[in-house]
Amino acid sequence: SEVTNITNRLDSFLGSVNIIISGGGKGRSWKWKDMLRFPHISQCMELAKTLERDYYSLCVKQPIGRQLFRLFCQSKPELRHCNSLLDKMGEYEVKSDEEKRSFGMQIINRFLSRQVPLSDLYPNVLHLALTLPSPICEGLCVLGIHLRLLCFYSDLHEYLSGAPFLQYQQSMYFDRFLQWKMVERQPVTKHIFRQYRLLGKGGFGEVWAFQARASGKMYACKKLEKTHVKKGKGEAMALNEKQILETLNSRFVVSLAYAYETKQSLCLVLTIMNGGDLRFHIYNMGTSGLEQDRVQFYAAEVCCGLHHLHQMNIVYRDLKPENILLDDNGHIRISDLGLAVTLSEGNLVRGRVGTLGYMAPEVIGNDYYGLSPDWWGLGCLVYEMTAGRSPFKRKGERLIGKEMERRIQEEEEEYGKIFSNETKDFCRLLLTKDPRDRLGCQGSGVYGIQSHPFFRTINFRRLEAGVIEPPFKPDPRAVYCQDVQDIDEFSTVKGVILERADNDFYIKFNTGSVAIPWQTEMIEMGCFKELNVFGPQGSRPPDLDW
Ligand code: ADP
Ligand code: MG
Numbered sequence: 127s128e129v130t131n132i133t134n135r136l137d138s139f140l141g142s143v144n145i146i147i148s149g150g151g152k153g154r155s156w157k158w159k160d161m162l163r164f165p166h167i168s169q170c171m172e173l174a175k176t177l178e179r180d181y182y183s184l185c186v187k188q189p190i191g192r193q194l195f196r197l198f199c200q201s202k203p204e205l206r207h208c209n210s211l212l213d214k215m216g217e218y219e220v221k222s223d224e225e226k227r228s229f230g231m232q233i234i235n236r237f238l239s240r241q242v243p244l245s246d247l248y249p250n251v252l253h254l255a256l257t258l259p260s261p262i263c264e265g266l267c268v269l270g271i272h273l274r275l276l277c278f279y280s281d282l283h284e285y286l287s288g289a290p291f292l293q294y295q296q297s298m299y300f301d302r303f304l305q306w307k308m309v310e311r312q313p314v315t316k317h318i319f320r321q322y323r324l325l326g327k328g329g330f331g332e333v334w335a336f337q338a339r340a341s342g343k344m345y346a347c348k349k350l351e352k353t354h355v356k357k358g359k360g361e362a363m364a365l366n367e368k369q370i371l372e373t374l375n376s377r378f379v380v381s382l383a384y385a386y387e388t389k390q391s392l393c394l395v396l397t398i399m400n401g402g403d404l405r406f407h408i409y410n411m412g413t414s415g416l417e418q419d420r421v422q423f424y425a426a427e428v429c430c431g432l433h434h435l436h437q438m439n440i441v442y443r444d445l446k447p448e449n450i451l452l453d454d455n456g457h458i459r460i461s462d463l464g465l466a467v468t469l470s471e472g473n474l475v476r477g478r479v480g481t482l483g484y485m486a487p488e489v490i491g492n493d494y495y496g497l498s499p500d501w502w503g504l505g506c507l508v509y510e511m512t513a514g515r516s517p518f519k520r521k522g523e524r525l526i527g528k529e530m531e532r533r534i535q536e537e538e539e540e541y542g543k544i545f546s547n548e549t550k551d552f553c554r555l556l557l558t559k560d561p562r563d564r565l566g567c568q569g570s571g572v573y574g575i576q577s578h579p580f581f582r583t584i585n586f587r588r589l590e591a592g593v594i595e596p597p598f599k600p601d602p603r604a605v606y607c608q609d610v611q612d613i614d615e616f617s618t619v620k621g622v623i624l625e626r627a628d629n630d631f632y633i634k635f636n637t638g639s640v641a642i643p644w645q646t647e648m649i650e651m652g653c654f655k656e657l658n659v660f661g662p663q664g665s666r667p668p669d670l671d672w
């Protein structure tokens with residue numbers, strides 16, 4: 127046991143060393159260029175025929191597509207200023223409220239002066255502004271500038287999606303895009319990753335630290351053992367989790383970068399979250415509970431993550447501290463989307479799912495519900511982060527399920543001295559038994575939550591842009607989880623035979639790279655920059671296959 131102990135520690139040490147190295151673009155396989163070799167352009171013709179020519183997807187959403195489209199614009203004197211304006215708009219987005227007005231005016235003056243003046247487009251706003259007392263007038267001016275810029279931003283994209291987009295598709299930059307897409311769509315097998323330490327254990331298998339050999343980027347690989355999935359009839363659940371994850375794109379929810387299969391398992395390759403889960407931070411760091419600024423910060427990030435899911439009509443249904451993971455910098459992401467479900471247009475669902483102690487009254491009562499259980503969950507989370515215990519259970523108390531359910535449906539939760547007035551009010555409003563009266567479930571939706579005084583120190587726009595410094599940064603040398611040897615080994619199930627019919631499901635699961643995270647990996651790790659070279663003076667190289 128002494129030996130395994132040392133080996134495990136060494137393993138996790140090497141894992142962390144590697145994480146440090148990979149940040150500098152090292153840790154790549156010496157064969158990385160071969161792994162990412164562009165096919166000859168003639169091999170991209172099938173793709174060129176079938177690819178949907180959607181400007182927004184090809185030139186805005188996909189990171190490599192966006193970069194190549196920008197390089198194309200840069201090569202045309204008449205389009206260059208579009209790039210600078212897009213840059214400025216990006217800067218404007220993350221400016222603090224105080225800087226926004228003057229920066230916004232600068233953009234307007236620089237790019238729009240020869241166009242319609244502000245006052246012509248928004249005469250009502252400006253007229254109103256001039257007649258109001260100055261703080262409101264100031265607010266409306268900022269709003270006016272903001273609207274003007276938004277409008278111009280969408281006009282700009284509308285313009286670019288016309289003739290420039292057509293020209294782009296005839297250029298060498300688009301050929302290069304097709305080549306990158308072909309590399310992206312290469313089949314994914316276990317050989318494209320290195321495996322490091324064990325991170326945790328789930329219902330169907332283990333989660334390991336992985337590294338993409340081509341780029342050096344670290345990931346977490348959640349393995350679902352095929353025999354376990356089959357025995358536990360988890361096929362639909364696994365596929366649901368995978369399909370929901372691949373449609374998401376939020377800095378507050380783990381991203382799925384690859385889905386593939388091996389002989390034994392189905393693998394989900396996810397954003398790695400090395401800072402431990404919130405449960406560990408609430409209970410195992412000396413004192414139970416967290417300081418108010420951390421509670422507000424985590425609650426705000428969770429709120430943005432839930433909002434992203436809700437905008438896509440997804441209810442998460444499993445909010446609890448264990449499922450909120452920290453990254454190296456101290457930002458959180460929602461993880462474990464096994465219970466999430468997509469609501470079909472205007473419909474509600476039913477289903478008593480979730481974790482005992484965190485289920486909303488309407489879930490326990492087996493009623494039809496929409497997005498409301500998640501806002502109840504946020505109330506439970508804020509309560510638990512603050513008090514160091516969940517709202518319906520005393521510390522160390524053991525409860526049977528029925529009693530817990532009764533308390534959730536009938537009892538008022540109690541608030542100790544540790545709760546500030548705003549936190550108490552916020553939790554009360556979220557822990558309203560009737561979902562129709564609950565904060566977040568009314569007309570104003572998430573904005574009702576974000577504008578509550580509990581969040582008065584949070585600037586949600588800057589939070590969404592990722593420019594807010596977290597109040598706590600995990601120590602890179604610490605391991606914020608139970609010791610690896612305490613995690614039981616994952617046993618294989620005997621007597622389960624995998625058949626032909628199971629293959630239909632494996633095929634649906636095994637879709638390989640997911641476009642946006644894969645392209646982000648290429649850019650972030652420097653592979654894009656190093657490989658995306660063109661011939662002299664920006665000419666089309668004689669042979670794009672090099
Ligand atoms: P299950 O759905 O089977 O419960 P989870 O998704 O919760 O599986 O993963 C099991 C455990 O693996 C988690 O409790 C956590 O310790 C670890 N884990 C999961 N995802 C990640 C990740 N992205 N980064 C780091 N560790 C993770
Ligand atoms: Mg879990």
Ligand code: MG
Pocket residue numbers: 462463464465
């Ligand atoms: Mg799960």
